Amino acid sequence: MTPSAQSLPGKPLALTLIALSQVLALSIWFAGAAALPALIDAGDIGPVRQAALTSAVQLGFVIGALTSAFTGLADRIAPQRLFAIGAVLAALANLLALQLEPGGIAMIVSRAVAGAALALVYPVGMKLAASWARGDAGFLVGLLVGALTLGSALPFAFNLAGSVPDWRLPFAASALAALVAAGLILLARGGPGLRPAAPFDRSAALLAFRDPALRLVNLGYLGHMWELYAMWAWIGPFAHAYWERAGGTPRLGDLTAFAVVASGALACLAAGRLADRLGRTRITLIALSVSGSCALLVGPFFQLAPWLMIPLLIIWGLSVIADSAQFSAAITELAPPERTGTLLTLQTAMGFALTVIMVQATGIWIGWVGWSWAFAPLAIGPAIGIWAMARLRARPEAASLAGGRG
Known part of the structure; x- marks a missing residue:
């Protein structure tokens, strides 16, 4: 601070x-x-x-x-x-x-x-x-x-x-x-900055798609949300299935799921600090790259020993949420102040609407292919997010992010 x-x-x-x-x-x-x-x-x-x-x-x-x-x-x-x-x-x-x-x-x-x-x-x-x-x-x-x-x-x-x-x-x-x-x-x-929000502006919602920088931020956020809640929703059943195969107890499955999701809280704090100092696009690119890689690897690791699987899951838990706050922060820095509330609401609504589809689709996918390839399709989201944030980083509007750090 x-x-x-x-x-x-x-x-x-x-x-x-x-x-x-x-x-x-x-x-x-x-x-x-x-x-x-x-x-x-x-x-x-x-x-x-x-x-x-x-x-x-x-x-x-x-x-x-x-x-x-x-x-x-x-x-x-x-x-x-x-x-x-x-x-x-x-x-x-x-x-x-x-x-x-x-x-x-x-x-x-x-x-x-x-x-x-x-x-x-x-x-x-x-x-x-x-x-x-x-x-x-x-x-x-x-x-x-x-x-x-x-x-x-x-x-x-x-x-x-x-x-x-x-x-x-x-x-x-x-x-x-x-x-x-x-x-x-x-x-x-409430703090000194607590003020009534501007009314929801339907016309301002078009700005999320017309403005190139805002469009890229939202695309990066959607790539992030493609993966996040489907991972959180299914990591518990995955952990239970993994420990059942490995001869462990259901309690180990719950402990693993808790550790994986909870570890992300520390990553959010660290990424928030680093993004303010090093740049929002840099932090999002790193987090998306790591989490997308984990999504591809976790399924094939299903048959491996806990000393390999558990660290991989923790790394995924850290990276899958680390960048989340930075997409909202980027909207506040790029949007006109009077339209920030509307654009944040729209971003949130689009992201969570996507998670409805992904949580359901992932469950159906798991029923078809089993746990060995359960999470592979989730890597599509981070790949799209990486492309979007790399494009944003190269644009002049990136100078408005994180005090000019991009």
């Missing part, structure tokens, strides 16, 4: 509360993925419904985010209160799921409701954190994406608390965590 950023009174406490609230509330997101192995044991759940337990959350999030943007909800209700409302609604959706048929249509609908509620949590938390930015926007956005990452990993850790696999445990524990988050966020202050 710059000296002026450090001197803002109340900033460390506010950011701590915001980040912790995000971690706890966003544990709702992957409760279904963490519960999936036990859900499969509890009933006959086909590949489409297995994937839908996660992709429904993504779809609900897109609908919730767009609804919030079009109605200006984030400016009608105080952000701390709106965050708390979203966290409580997400918790109630999870508690409702406990009463429903495991893997049934009603449970899938409840996951969509939870996703819509989380649209009042993640973007609002990002807005609160960004209000404290003073020359450290890349780091602050990285902090919140790191919180998203750690929250996404928590349900796998909740599984470790049970003596036997039980699909109810990640649902119940993440609901309790979200309720705690609803209380904590009410204690967090």
Whole structure:
């Protein structure tokens, strides 16, 4: 942080509360993925419904985010209160799921409701954190994406608390965590940069496609999202299948999935710092190159010993999320200030809509080819992202990124 950023009174406490609230509330997101192995044991759940337990959350999030943007909800209700409302609604959706048929249509609908509620949590938390930015926007956005990452990993850790696999445990524990988050966020202050957002501008959305630099940033983001959530959604079942083949226990599968996803939180913080100092395009190019390579290698490594597989998975967990915050930060630096909110909303909606398709498609693909080639198609996204960010790096607009560092 710059000296002026450090001197803002109340900033460390506010950011701590915001980040912790995000971690706890966003544990709702992957409760279904963490519960999936036990859900499969509890009933006959086909590949489409297995994937839908996660992709429904993504779809609900897109609908919730767009609804919030079009109605200006984030400016009608105080952000701390709106965050708390979203966290409580997400918790109630999870508690409702406990009463429903495991893997049934009603449970899938409840996951969509939870996703819509989380649209009042993640973007609002990002807005609160960004209000404290003073020359450290890349780091602050990285902090919140790191919180998203750690929250996404928590349900796998909740599984470790049970003596036997039980699909109810990640649902119940993440609901309790979200309720705690609803209380904590009410204690967090907004920063001096907290102001009402400009109304959603439909005409501004065309700028995302007409402006070459913005178009390349969005293409890079879509390449990143092509891979990210499909990997997070299926790494739990993959880890369980790997340890079953290797003679390990389900707990080792949950521990592996938690370590892989949670490791990305550290990468978000480090990448945020490095991007502010070395350039956004450089960091995204490195992260996309590493994660895409891992996507190609992980499947063929399925038969190899843990001392080879686990480090590869951790490297993938680090690289697959490291660059995420930088695509949003790039929009804020390239877009006209009055249109930044609309363009960020559009970027988020496009990215998460793509994840709905990729989570479902990956589940079907796994059913066809098995685990040895399960993740190979995910490398297509990073390849497209690398091309887009390399093109952006060569354009004059790159001088507007990261204080002229590109």
